[in-house]
Amino acid sequence: MAADLIRICDPDDVRIAEFRNIRERDLTGREHRFIAEGTVVLRMLAAAHLRREAFAVEKILLLESRVAGLSEELSAFPADVPVYVASAEVLDAIAGFHLHRGVLALGRRLSCSEPAQLLETLPERSLVVAACGISNHDNIGAIFRNAAAFGADAVLLDETCCDPLYRKALRVSVGAVLKVPYARGGTIADNLSALVEAGFHVWALSPSGSTDVRHIPAAPRVALATGTEGAGLPQDVLARYDTARIAQAPGLDSLNAATATAVALYQIAAGQGRI
Amino acid sequence: MAADLIRICDPDDVRIAEFRNIRERDLTGREHRFIAEGTVVLRMLAAAHLRREAFAVEKILLLESRVAGLSEELSAFPADVPVYVASAEVLDAIAGFHLHRGVLALGRRLSCSEPAQLLETLPERSLVVAACGISNHDNIGAIFRNAAAFGADAVLLDETCCDPLYRKALRVSVGAVLKVPYARGGTIADNLSALVEAGFHVWALSPSGSTDVRHIPAAPRVALATGTEGAGLPQDVLARYDTARIAQAPGLDSLNAATATAVALYQIAAGQGRI
Numbered sequence: 199m200a201a202d203l204i205r206i207c208d209p210d211d212v213r214i215a216e217f218r219n220i221r222e223r224d225l226t227g228r229e230h231r232f233i234a235e236g237t238v239v240l241r242m243l244a245a246a247h248l249r250r251e252a253f254a255v256e257k258i259l260l261l262e263s264r265v266a267g268l269s270e271e272l273s274a275f276p277a278d279v280p281v282y283v284a285s286a287e288v289l290d291a292i293a294g295f296h297l298h299r300g301v302l303a304l305g306r307r308l309s310c311s312e313p314a315q316l317l318e319t320l321p322e323r324s325l326v327v328a329a330c331g332i333s334n335h336d337n338i339g340a341i342f343r344n345a346a347a348f349g350a351d352a353v354l355l356d357e358t359c360c361d362p363l364y365r366k367a368l369r370v371s372v373g374a375v376l377k378v379p380y381a382r383g384g385t386i387a388d389n390l391s392a393l394v395e396a397g398f399h400v401w402a403l404s405p406s407g408s409t410d411v412r413h414i415p416a417a418p419r420v421a422l423a424t425g426t427e428g429a430g431l432p433q434d435v436l437a438r439y440d441t442a443r444i445a446q447a448p449g450l451d452s453l454n455a456a457t458a459t460a461v462a463l464y465q466i467a468a469g470q471g472r473i
Numbered sequence: 474m475a476a477d478l479i480r481i482c483d484p485d486d487v488r489i490a491e492f493r494n495i496r497e498r499d500l501t502g503r504e505h506r507f508i509a510e511g512t513v514v515l516r517m518l519a520a521a522h523l524r525r526e527a528f529a530v531e532k533i534l535l536l537e538s539r540v541a542g543l544s545e546e547l548s549a550f551p552a553d554v555p556v557y558v559a560s561a562e563v564l565d566a567i568a569g570f571h572l573h574r575g576v577l578a579l580g581r582r583l584s585c586s587e588p589a590q591l592l593e594t595l596p597e598r599s600l601v602v603a604a605c606g607i608s609n610h611d612n613i614g615a616i617f618r619n620a621a622a623f624g625a626d627a628v629l630l631d632e633t634c635c636d637p638l639y640r641k642a643l644r645v646s647v648g649a650v651l652k653v654p655y656a657r658g659g660t661i662a663d664n665l666s667a668l669v670e671a672g673f674h675v676w677a678l679s680p681s682g683s684t685d686v687r688h689i690p691a692a693p694r695v696a697l698a699t700g701t702e703g704a705g706l707p708q709d710v711l712a713r714y715d716t717a718r719i720a721q722a723p724g725l726d727s728l729n730a731a732t733a734t735a736v737a738l739y740q741i742a743a744g745q746g747r748i
Contacts, residue, residue, distance in 0.1 A: 343729060349722030445748035447624030453735070457619060460732045461739050473720035
């Protein structure tokens with residue numbers, strides 16, 4: 199049962215202070231709090247909230263004209279999650295820009311496991327993405343979206359990856375960041391060692407990889423290491439692990455990092471019989 | 474041989490007027506002119522300029538500190554293409570925002586063929602993307618990038634797709650818009666009819682497609698029809714043509730439109746033996 203709606207008329211109302219100037223706020227530390235935008239992400243957040251494992255919702259702020267169309271989503275939240283509504287004028291003044299979606303929620307990450315801890319929770323047959331240096335919010339969001347689409351069990355982000363709970367990353371992921379278990383920390387070398395320790399066959403994705411991704415042999419536990427478009431994975435990673443490439447037309451720039459990850463995951467997931 | 478550098482000290486200098494406030498300018502009609510940004514796109518534009526088929530460069534504007542590193546790219550342009558340089562302060566005042574890349578060019582589209590005309594130029598064995606309703610600049614740019622990566626011969630955009638020469642689309646495409654031949658116009662139904670007329674086997678991509686893209690039979694001429702994530706392809710297109718789907722984990726949102734196009738193109742290109 200959802201909460202009653204609380205009308206906000208003053209952009210400075212302290213009850214919705216966390217939504218003030220969210221564009222700037224993204225750039226500062228947020229103590230495990232994050233802003234979720236849009237109906238689909240709100241739905242994913244509701245599901246995560248009910249699982250109570252990793253994420254909770256603290257409050258919701260809606261454009262008044264959106265309320266009627268969101269009754270199903272709102273009913274998924276327990277009554278102790280306050281739902282605020284505002285006019286377009288007040289909402290834009292709160293957010294600091296024109297918010298055409300009109301759906302915001304403040305979420306909180308309940309637990310942050312280390313990469314090694316996360317690996318202990320994975321099933322016998324697993325597919326994991328180990329990302330390195332993905333600092334672009336679109337790419338990190340897209341990697342989560344692709345990981346969800348092809349049924350990956352977890353995403354390990356090294357310490358140089360950006361926060362996938364950043365507003366835009368979460369939006370681009372269409373909420374997949376709230377669904378696919380992940381951990382962020384350590385170096386890519388540390389994370390890949392932990393994967394090997396846990397019985398994973400690591401494949402490092404690179405335009406110059408030795409094995410065509412179509413020929414990656416099926417294995418119960420596979421980890422795909424993926425880096426940025428520019429620098430790619432570090433040389434020591436490419437030297438230490440089996441490398442894989444995506445067949446492409448000759449003489450062209452490589453694929454976008456998230457798209458390359460999608461194609462490789464698609465192929466590995468097919469090999470494992472998960473899609 | 475490249476032109477001598479011409480220093481610009483006044484943001485209002487008429488010689489670089491086309492670069493004024495380029496963010497706003499994007500939104501207006503541009504008479505076949507477009508702004509190219511960044512070194513890689515500049516390189517692609519130089520190559521297109523030399524081919525003289527579809528695109529020409531009218532002028533180049535660079536941040537002074539970038540000139541030394543771009544000598545190779547600049548030498549690819551003929552001497553009648555003026556190269557302007559400016560300080561960071563002047564350049565930002567010209568562009569209307571902080572331009573950290575510091576590399577701009579004004580390009581012009583020389584010819585705009587109709588979809589049917591473009592089809593006449595294609596080789597016996599061809600792979601074509603026919604896009605419908607792609608109005609997001611990131612997606613249109615990414616579709617071109619993916620088309621180039623998997624060796625597609627052409628992209629047909631229906632009249633509801635956005636202009637791929639829009640600044641951001643061109644940037645996201647990493648210049649592939651200047652490389653992969655394309656035409657924009659007509660309805661998706663018109664364009665697919667023209668493809669069938671030209672001997673193409675049309676496959677309409679949809680999450681509910683009948684045939685797994687892995688099972689698309691090889692054919693000399695294949696066209697992949699692709700729509701938006703939201704509405705997808707129109708029902709009459711799905712009813713009229715063979716439909717194909719990308720295998721995914723159950724119960725999840727579909728892939729991003731450009732990523733889905735990438736995976737399907739990858740699979741079709743592999744089937745045609747082009748990658």
